[in-house]
Amino acid sequence: MTRTRQSERHLAEELQSQRGRVERLEAERERAREASRLKSDYLAHLQQTLMPSLSALEETLDDGARRSEAVETLREQLADALALLETLDESPSPQGEASARVLIVDDGPVNLMLARQVLERQGLEVVTASSGAEALQRLGEMSVDLIFMDIFMADMDGVETCRLWREREAAMPERSRSVVVALTANTGEADRQRFEQAGMDDYLAKPYRPQDLLETVRHWLPGALAEDGDRS
Known part of the structure; x- marks a missing residue:
């Protein structure tokens, strides 16, 4: 009876191990398809x-x-x-607990995917939204450390989205204040004042390079990037 139980336990462990291998392979294939x-x-x-x-x-x-x-x-x-x-x-960063959560709001699917890819490879948890309304929904569901907000969007622009979010955020004292960075090609003095009045903290001029995106994260979330050191 003891041997039977040992055999059953060994078989269960082997099945669990094989299931884990299959899941890892499927995850790798999905990442390859996404890339x-x-x-x-x-x-x-x-x-x-x-x-x-x-x-x-x-x-x-x-x-x-x-x-x-x-x-x-x-x-x-x-x-x-x-x-x-x-x-x-580049090879993906090792899987582990994310150092920070970033929300990218952009109605351009290519811009959205590229920014997500760059940030995820630095060990950040990335959430995306393709409209102002979707961004507000995401922010209502979870806390976010940093928000990259596209200014020109079809339904609700980034300025209005940020203004509404700051109003809602004020009613959530248990949450830390999110940093909001405007993504825009318009960086004149009047534009910057408009962003600031809406509650934005910074801006990143379009078109931007991947390194510009990372430098902005580094400035507002020191130590959050995988390349800045081992967080384990």
């Missing part, structure tokens, strides 16, 4: 981004000064693209 989809979407986005620069270069073939400017613009865009593709090819 493939991400790269495909990014390449399509990159083509749309580079086409105007290539057209501008063709139009300046007979104008030395303008051609130099067009070449420099294209060179910077290609450098940014290469840096991001290298980031996407």
